[in-house]
């Protein structure tokens with residue numbers, strides 16, 4: 001099949017190609033994104049029919065969502081021919097019906113064929129695929145369209161990282177000299193950088209909303225609650241509820257920052273990623289609690305903008321979620337040469353925000369002995385200790401579903417499992433809310449997989465073929481099992 005992309009200098013891009021045969025191609029290319037000002041997260045192409053180019057996704061979003069012009073622009077892009085081995089070429093390509101601007105007609109006796117609760121990237125991906133398949137589709141959103149990724153996640157963070165990458169380049173005298181460039185001290189305007197990230201998020205949010213409206217998805221505003229099988233209510237606080245029925249329902253309610261007990265978030269000096277992305281301040285010294293990909297990306301931004309960073313990590317090594325080999329290399333490149341120090345094997349058991357001229361105070365406790373270990377005084381603390389599913393108030397008790405640490409239990413087809421271990425008919429959960437793989441493009445792929453199933457084509461998503469990336473400078477990308485995981489995987493088998 002053919003793929004069109006634009007090539008630039010040093011940027012690594014992961015591409016994944018899902019074929020109906022459920023095999024996936026992964027390419028790593030020295031490539032940059034189309035016209036975005038932020039680094040691209042991943043680009044996946046669903047080869048469902050010959051018009052696959054319209055399925056190009058950014059962070060799980062459709063090509064149209066970030067404002068890309070598909071066909072006309074694509075001619076300018078480099079063309080790559082990917083020839084699948086004959087044995088894995090699908091015999092019969094699944095056809096996708098043309099988009100219906102009238103949003104189909106619902107199956108008899110239901111208001112909709114499909115209702116999705118939550119208009120993040122997971123819900124958006126599912127909605128667009130559903131109308132392409134001719135389903136009468138509605139999406140219920142309690143806040144703003146775009147969810148975490150567009151408003152408080154991938155998009156603004158990648159916009160800030162695009163700035164940090166350029167700052168690093170401009171600050172690299174040796175590199176500039178080698179290019180024959182003379183650059184005076186690089187500086188930045190904090191508010192303008194913050195505005196850039198915010199404007200990009202709102203542009204993509206509008207594009208996302210418009211793409212759904214254009215295809216005829218009904219966007220229903222209000223918090224959604226499941227009342228019983230195939231029935232939900234939604235509504236705004238202070239207004240009467242609306243009750244609707246649907247043949248199938250997808251829960252796509254996403255996640256929120258997880259803040260451990262003992263940590264007091266004031267949104268100014270003790271913050272989560274939600275606050276940090278607004279870049280209201282660039283603290284001189286910031287402690288980042290948690291060294292996963294979110295903490296690592298923020299360390300890249302903060303150090304490029306002049307902050308000193310201290311990581312606090314509960315496990316014995318930094319970046320515990322990464323393959324140890326990658327972790328070691330990343331430490332050499334991303335931590336050691338920068339103004340970053342760290343405490344590992346400790347919990348931040350108490351964090352008190354700055355007040356009355358006093359700094360933020362962080363009490364560290366030894367993770368093994370549980371004895372107090374140290375106290376830090378810093379200008380700000382960013383809590384990057386993971387994400388918690390947002391499933392409260394969804395009415396899961398009305399259908400006998402019990403969450404597991406807040407996550408909705410699902411099988412490999414994203415079908416919801418009830419408290420007795422039985423599948424709940426016509427109910428699915430995708431994205432961060434099921435906890436299988438908390439990434440934007442995974443949420444979107446799960447949504448598409450569910451739509452395939454409800455329209456009569458069995459489909460199981462292979463999560464091992466979904467790539468993940470950390471958009472530091474340089475970037476880290478990975479796919480499949482780590483060495484450690486693969487050992488336990490094969491022992492279990």
Ligand SMILES: Cc1cc2nc3c(=O)[nH]c(=O)nc-3n(C[C@H](O)[C@H](O)[C@H](O)COP(=O)(O)OP(=O)(O)OC[C@H]3O[C@@H](n4cnc5c(N)ncnc54)[C@H](O)[C@@H]3O)c2cc1C
Nearest residue numbers: 118120122142147148149153224253254431432438439440
């Ligand atoms: C700082 C940061 C950077 C990230 N960077 C990347 C990245 O580079 N690449 C990547 O792949 N992923 C990244 N992620 C992760 C990514 O944002 C999430 O995996 C993704 O947004 C999950 O999508 P979702 O559709 O499951 O949920 P969400 O995007 O969280 O959307 C859920 C939506 O449901 C709505 N909702 C919730 N409950 C209800 C209800 N009862 N009724 C109605 N509406 C409801 C919410 O308001 C929200 O709009 C990042 C996350 C963060 C925090």
